[in-house]
Amino acid sequence: MARIELTGIQKRWGAIWGVRDVNIDIADEEFIVFLGPSGCGKTTTMRMIAGLEDPSEGEIRMDGELMNGIDARDRDVAMVFQGYALYPNMSIYENIRFPLRMRGVDKAEHDTLVRRAADLVELSDYLDRKPGALSGGQRQRAALARAIVRQPQVFLMDEPLSNLDAKLRQAMRVQIKHIQRQLRITTVYVTHDQIEAMTLADRIVIMQAGLIQQIGTPDEIYNDPANTFVAGFIGSPPMNLVEGDLQDGRFTAPGIDIAGLTLPRNGKVTLGIRPEDCTVGGHSTQLKGDVYGVEPTGDITYLTIKAGEKLIEVKADRSYRSELGVPETVAFDPARIYLFDSETGQRLR
Amino acid sequence: MASQRKNSRGESLLLRYAILGAWALFCLAPVLWFLSIGLRPRTEIITPQPIYWPSFSLDAWHMIWEDWPMAKYLRNSVAAIFGSVIIDLVLAIPAAYSLARYTYRGRDDIGFYILSTRMMAPAIVAIPIFFLFRNVGLLDTVWALMLVYAAINLSFVTWIIRSYMLDIPKELEDAARTDGAGDLRILWEIIIPAILPGIITASVIAMIFAINEFLFTLLIASTPKAYTMSVALANFTGGSDGLIYNAIALVAFLAFVPVFLVVVAIQKHLSRGLTMGAVKG
Known part of the structure; x- marks a missing residue:
């Protein structure tokens, strides 16, 4: 010992x-x-x-x-x-x-x-x-x-x-x-x-x-x-990392618009969200994009959405099916959103 | 369909045996020819017309054992050859391990130097070697032959063994080290068993070189005290009796036998990949 x-x-x-x-x-x-x-x-x-x-x-x-x-x-x-x-x-x-x-x-x-x-x-x-x-x-x-x-x-x-x-x-x-x-x-x-x-x-x-x-x-x-x-590095699929702009608690990037973030900082940041902390569909306006890929595995379906030029990976319900190119919306769990400094990659708290 | 395939497989097997048989015959023919010359009366060998059904005679056999101390020559050969191989292995294995595994200044130069001893013509060192052995009083002894054969073969024995050692995964040694083994233990218990085919290959080649060595043997062995088979052969080519072909052939055959027996005894090690299964397979 x-x-x-x-x-x-x-x-x-x-x-x-x-x-x-x-x-x-x-x-x-x-x-x-x-x-x-x-x-x-x-x-x-x-x-x-x-x-x-x-x-x-x-x-x-x-x-x-x-x-x-x-x-x-x-x-x-x-x-x-x-x-x-x-x-x-x-x-x-x-x-x-x-x-x-x-x-x-x-x-x-x-x-x-x-x-x-x-x-x-x-x-x-x-x-x-x-x-x-x-x-x-x-x-x-x-x-x-x-x-x-x-x-x-x-x-x-x-x-x-x-x-x-x-x-x-x-x-x-x-x-x-x-x-x-x-x-x-x-x-x-x-x-x-x-x-x-x-x-x-x-x-x-x-x-x-x-x-x-x-x-x-x-x-x-x-x-x-x-x-x-x-x-x-951790998570499968790994966390989605999107570079965007933060102004007065509102994060925007092509296809993404999230308000109500409590970070006292403005400027370029990287937003991170895990595929399992997303909800597909509903009336959310947080992410709007087109379906890029649907991968059913039996117990879960992996959905890839193209927002702007960025591919966002989402874990959807096992019964979820869709056609390519169909518009889709995704809501993020606000408690599970991470923000990082775009320059250094360090977490912003 | 199935039977057809079976048939063609049988044919290809037949062809394979035919080719291998032809090759075996090609390799064995000189040996058998030597044996047949050796076991014929002398008169029959020197007749110009071909003899298809030679008669059998043990004249030469009796002659080489009774008129010459052939048993002693054979003993000398075997002692000098095995002794030299043992000396080679004792020196080459640690040297090869050092060249293969340690890093130190001048390592590659030393490796090249060892190999370079093989690059010069043997005649260049013949005279110095003669005086060297005369001065230490080893002239005309089997010990001197042992040392000379060992010196001649040491370089390539070292290099063959080194190349086998390089193929051993380093992980094996790391494992032995964390298991508590020191350098010598690792060499003895892990490395040597793993490169046994390499050691055997190098030994066999060294033996073949040694048994064929003539120049230094003739130089050092000036009386039958230290004669080996290769020099004894030369004895049948001169003197008042002229060329004694059947005796030459028989001695040559006898010189071939010891190495042949060694190779037969250990041939399964020559090609066996002992490292198989050591790491992921």
């Missing part, structure tokens, strides 16, 4: 920046997810926690103890890799046992520990197989078993589910969260998949270009985004 503190962490290779400035305090037993597009520095940050990379600047502490310069093998962490990284020449049993042998765990305990870990990930029937003889999901579970077998202080997971198909990913997600709660081990999880982040995390760290954009619980990140990057 461990608390992890990252203070002023930077990583650069020559002129290339990997991580610019990361400060975060990860609580004991917390499940924290680093979320961001590829190249945002999330994996590099994790590798620095693992001890596979040294930070160029800043301090990494675990339970108050400075970790800088301490080799990966001497940190009590276990890591699950995107490509599983199972040892191809060893059976699954030997793969799971490997960390026990390396860390000098008493030999008499090996068998019990290996079997317990394999049980936990439901892999007991495959222990004598080689990794090459397992399916993707089984390999992923074997990698997971290898990480949990010796109950480390910290779990690190680097996009562990990205090579699995959607159905398996969902099942593994539940399993990972269940195991983490059961073992109560501090977990750092890296992903570019916002669904994984929202479903797994106690707190999400959203990164872009080596910088933390926002840290918060999934609810905070969803309901209270700090800037347009976070707003546009």
Whole structure:
């Protein structure tokens, strides 16, 4: 069990920046997810926690103890890799046992520990197989078993589910969260998949270009985004962002006219509204446009409306149907409208 | 329709066997020819008219074992070759790992330097090597042959192994490191098993080069004490007995046998992709 503190962490290779400035305090037993597009520095940050990379600047502490310069093998962490990284020449049993042998765990305990870990990930029937003889999901579970077998202080997971198909990913997600709660081990999880982040995390760290954009619980990140990057990254489909003009509480853009906004500011702003906070039809004059696309999925219908040159995505009722080019109106939930500075992208409150 | 397809598949299988059989015959013909020369009486070999049904004779066989210490030559060959391959592997594996995985100043230059030792004509270093071994008192010993073969082959053994190491996903080593393994452990337990096909390939090629090596062997082995098969072969080409073709053929065949047996024994490793299943598949 461990608390992890990252203070002023930077990583650069020559002129290339990997991580610019990361400060975060990860609580004991917390499940924290680093979320961001590829190249945002999330994996590099994790590798620095693992001890596979040294930070160029800043301090990494675990339970108050400075970790800088301490080799990966001497940190009590276990890591699950995107490509599983199972040892191809060893059976699954030997793969799971490997960390026990390396860390000098008493030999008499090996068998019990290996079997317990394999049980936990439901892999007991495959222990004598080689990794090459397992399916993707089984390999992923074997990698997971290898990480949990010796109950480390910290779990690190680097996009562990990205090579699995959607159905398996969902099942593994539940399993990972269940195991983490059961073992109560501090977990750092890296992903570019916002669904994984929202479903797994106690707190999400959203990164872009080596910088933390926002840290918060999934609810905070969803309901209270700090800037347009976070707003546009979370949600599926993502939040609609429309540039327009704000004068005396009235926002206007081509096809959009919303009054009654309580922001004491005039000028160019970006308005954000989530597709699920819109109501189609009625006598609203907030958004007027033409139907651009209708995508029924069964449980919901995605409607795209063209207002001016801007495409606005809306979640409509599952029975909603329309023809292309038909005029349509949309009302926005006033409590769910976000305003951002058009220049900096920062939230205006 | 179905039977037609079955038929054509049978035909293509037949064709495949025919081609492979022809190729096998083409490759094996010289070996079989050597064997047939070696097992014929000497008089029959030097007659100008063709003989379609040769007679069988073990004259040459008896001669090479009784008149010459062929068993000792064979032992020398095997000892020098296997010894040199072991030396090569002991040196090349860590060198290749360093070239493949660590970053340090001059790494690529060192890699090129190692390869460049292979670029000069062997004759250039023949005289210095002779004096070197004379000065350390290793002339005319199998140990000297071992060292020379190892030196000749070290560069490409290193490069072959290095290229196999480069193909191993870095993630595998990162995983071993977070699992608590140090550099040597990783090399021994993860890297070497994963590149076994590469190690075997390099070893076999080194063996073939070593068994065919003639110049340095002749230079170093001045008496039968350190003669190998390749030099022994030369013994049959001169002297009062003239060219003893059937003995030459038989010795050449014997020289071919050890490497052939090694290759047969380990051929399944030569092409097997051991890294399969290591990462996403």
